Every structure is written in C-alpha cells, then in structure tokens.
Amino acid sequence: MIEPLVLEGVFRELCRCGMALSVRDYLDAVSAVARGFGCADKTALIRICQALWARSSDEGRLVRVVIERAAQPSEWERPHISSALAAMASENRAEVVPSSPRAATESPAESSTRVRLQFAPSRDGGLPLPRAALHGSLEDAFVLDERPLVSERAMAVAWRRLYRPARHGPPIEFDIEATARAQSVSYGVVQPVFVPARSNRARVVLAIDVSASMVAWQSFGSSLERSLAQGRMAQVSVFYFENVPDVLFRRRTLDESCSLPDGERSALLVLSDAGAARGYRRPERARRTREFFAGTASRLQPMVWLNPLPRGRWRGTTAELIAKVPGLASFCANPVEFTRAIDALRGH
C-alpha cells in the first residue's frame, strides 16, 4: 500500500486552482510539518501554508479555503496529519470551490447560492474590475484577479534589453584599463585617463490607439507607458491616436495634435488592435497606415506593431492587412511575443 503523502491533496488542489507552486514549495511544506510547524491545529497549518505558498492576499484566502475544506482530523498530532489531509484529495475535492465564476453560477439549486457581482474601478480608467462572491458561508471563496497581458514588471525588464550604449558627454568615468596601459609604458606617474560615461542612446516613440475598441486595454496601455519610463532610454515620446496613427495627439483626450519629434532616429512601437477587436476589415484604414509608415520610415526605425488580440483574431480583419506592411513587424501582446517585439526594436 502506498503511504499517502502529507499535504498532497491541499497542494494539488492549490495547483489546480492556478497557484504557481513547485515541487520545492511542496517539499518545504512537508519539511516544515515534519519539524512540527503547523501541527497545533488547522489555523496553525493554514498560517504555515500561507507563509510558504501565498504571495498575495487573494492567494492567502485561497489557501485558507482549501485547507478549511480538508477533513478535520480527530487529533492534531503529527502522525495523523498525513492521512487526514491526504483524505481530502479523494473525499473533499467535489466540495472545493472552483476558481471560475461560471462554475459558481452553476451551484446546485437546493443550496440557493447566488453570485453577487461587484465592480471596483480600475485605477487607470478603462473597464472596471469585476469581483464575484457567493452569498452564505463561501462569501470570499474566490476573487477575479486582473491578469494583465504582460505584467508591468515583465515589460520593464524587457525594455532594458533595448540598450544602445555609447559614450556620450564630458569625460567623467575613470578608465582603469587605459590608465594601467599608460602606466605600464611610462617610468613616471601618469595622469589617470577619463572617458565619457556610457549611457543608453536608445530612443523610443510609443503610439497608443485610444479609440473605443481599445477601451478594454486602456490599463494595459498605461502599464506599457509606465514600464517604458523604467527602461532608461535616452528619449521616450508617447503619443495617442484614433484607429490610424497618421494623426498623433499629445494627450488621451485627442485635443492637441502634434508631429513626431525631430532629431535622431527613434524606434516606433504602436499599440492598437487594428480592427481585430471588432472583426472589422477596412482596406482604407490599412492603406492610410501603410502610407504613414512609408512616410516616416526615414525617421522611425525599426517599427513594431503590438496587438493586444492574439494572432488567431487577426484573420479577416484590418490587422491581417497591417501585418503585411513592408518594414513593419507585428506581434501580439503576451510575454513571449513582447520580448520578441523588443528584439525587433533592437533591430534583430
């Protein structure tokens, strides 16, 4: 007979509910229980598992709910925990609250469970964030979390890849190699050699579509703007447009048109659904976009189009036409393709 593993049922249920736990997390929890941590009662076990596994208040709540649903052992002694908690894997799985709101509304009629939806305002404008709760004992059993297409932190890290180092400005950085080289061929004491400091000379123009079809990704656009500020570029210019970037505006309200910045060549990133959100195919829109890119190619290179919709949604829409524009690389907004988009901006 295979001995049931300590906390296996709890661990598996949390993984099933979407928590990013690893084998190492599980082994640490087993090690903690083996040393006597969390063995006093269920509350102590919840606290230990929250400390080891939860990284947000919502994950903490999920851990609590899952463990509370576990079978209550008759005595909270170390030797019994393994069988008590492993029993949860087979006995109580059906009772654990699912993590999707659709399943919540399908609860059995005899329990008279209703779903209460609340909407919290999104801090960046755009669509409000829904939170669903069940009346009764499962009041805070699950919460709908905002899942960004790409997290702001991941984008900020990716922007650091857009690095064009060049020595620029007055000679303020001590060049030890050059000084040592000069010293090695001189019998006297040489003056230290200074060179201009390296800095990132990358310049980026970000153009964000703020038309009605892009409302759902308004917070993503704001997050993209903020992440760009952490990329330590030499210059960042942000513009807004409606549907076609041939007319650019300084503000989201589209009340002050402007032209592209003069000066050194910049990389261009456009964020727009290009008609994919509503499934429109507008050849005229594609033609105007193509003309815009042709007209700015001398000043804006490389050029990248970032679409919040997945590639499958581009088929049959203006986005499909724009993806074929020469000299323009198109990507969809997910962590892997965002990194590829940055690589394209680097010229790779």
Place this chain on the structure above:
Amino acid sequence: MEPSYSGTRTDFYHAPAEVSDLVNLAIALGRPLLIEGEPGCGKTKLAYSVASELDLGEPERISIKSTSRARDLLYRYDAMRRLQDAQGIDRTKAQALYPYISLGPLGAAIHGANPRRVVLLDEIDKADIDFPNDILDVLDGYSFTVDDLPVAEAERCLAEQGFGRQVASAPRKPPVVLITSNREKRLPEAFLRRCIFVELCFPESEVELRRIISKNVIVPSESDALVTSALRAFLTIRKRSLNAAVAKPPATSELIDWVRALLWSRATVEEVAGAEPRWWRILFKIKQDIEAYTAATQDAP
C-alpha cells in the same frame, strides 16, 4: 537542539506568536524571511530582536538603495588602490590581484568560517528592478563565486584572506536573512517564491500598544494615566486617518515619538484626551495627510 525565537525575550521588541513561528520556520528551512508592513510597524526592529534573542551578535544591516548592486554586497575589488600601489615605490605589491578583493557585508555573512549572523536587507523594493534577480541565486544556495579573483591566485587568497573563488556558508548554518519591503515596487515572482512571507500588522489593541511603549519608552509610574489616555487618543486618530485614506497612517514609531514628546513636555491627561490632543501633528509625516485628517475630523459628527 537549536534555540528558537520567541519574540518576547528582548526588552525592546515584542513579536506576536504567529510572527515568531514564521521566523523559526524560516530559520529551520534556511529560507529568507520577507517582511512587509506599514512603515513604522517594526520590520527592522524584528531583525534586531531575532539577533539579540538568538545571540547572533549585531545584525548586518544592509540598507538597499536604487544604486545598490548585488555584486557589491558580495565582494569588492578595489581597483583604485591597486592602481595607487602600482604607482608607488613598491610596485610589486600590485602584481597580484587578490589583496585588493574583500568580502562585502553579505559575502562575509555567508562565508562559512565566520560566525552565524542575522543579515537584514532593508527596503529591498527601493532597489533597481534587476537587483532581486541578481541576488536570488545567492539566497537560494548561500554560495557565490568571486568572479574577479583569478583562478591562479585562488589558493593564495584562501591561505591569506580565508576565502577562495567559491564562497559558501557552513552546512546547515546559513545566515539568517531577513528582507523588508515597503511594497513601493513589485518584486519578481521567483524572488517572492523563494522567501517566506510575513506581514506585520499594526497592533490594534491597547494592551499590545502598551507593551510596545513599555519596551521603548521609560514611563514614570505617575505618568501611567497619561500614557493610557495617549493610547486611546492614538487609536482614535489612527482610525480616523485610515477612514480619511491618508498616505501614511500613524504607526508604531510615530506613537513612540508622540509618547516621548508628551512625557518630555509634561502634558496632562486633559490635554491629550481633548478633541485636539497635544502634539497630535507629530503622528503625521506628510502635510497633505494632516490636511486630510483635519478635514475628516471637521466633517465628522
């Protein structure tokens, strides 16, 4: 058996049982403890309390800044001094590189030959976004490589300075690493998963606050009534400031400063129990918070 941390044996800090359990868990599993909480709730003092109770000497406090680099915490290569020596009378001194490499604060704490210590990485959220990832591997295995030390000089460095290219902690005796964060920036997922997380909540009961005051302020017996009145007034002010959504609500350190100010100025119970307690502005650190609190108190029935 290793001594465990109770959180009650020092005269300057009191930790709730759930916090001391998590400290002991982090030590038992050899994982860093990530401490979050409001500014002024005692995150840094917890590290000192752990070091004091477990008799691990003075904690190594590393205040993280936006310019902090992970490598500098592990070791430093003094290239400038080497150049100076190369220009000096005895140039042979600068021929070898290893005399110019020294272990940084975290590197010294990890080095197995040194006594076990508590390391406090204070306010890690202030660091550059790459910093937590750079330090992740080191905190994972409590070992690192001194990349700047040439392989040919590693043995001499080990004989003379006590460390070679590979520096690691003693088996089962890694440093006790406590990391504090004010949540100004989000930390990377892999880093969060490596740490054991504890949140220090502000103690909302008068009894706990009195215990904190008694550990930090010398209160003459004749001032007991004043302190009691101050604690009640503080809880009221804090509740109102939370309702007014101030940016930095009054916390433990502000309370301690306020009680000290009241005792120093020989305030009376009546002055503290009134609608506007004496020196109440000390409890706020931001002008806009004072204005928001004042507006909220005026609107209150």
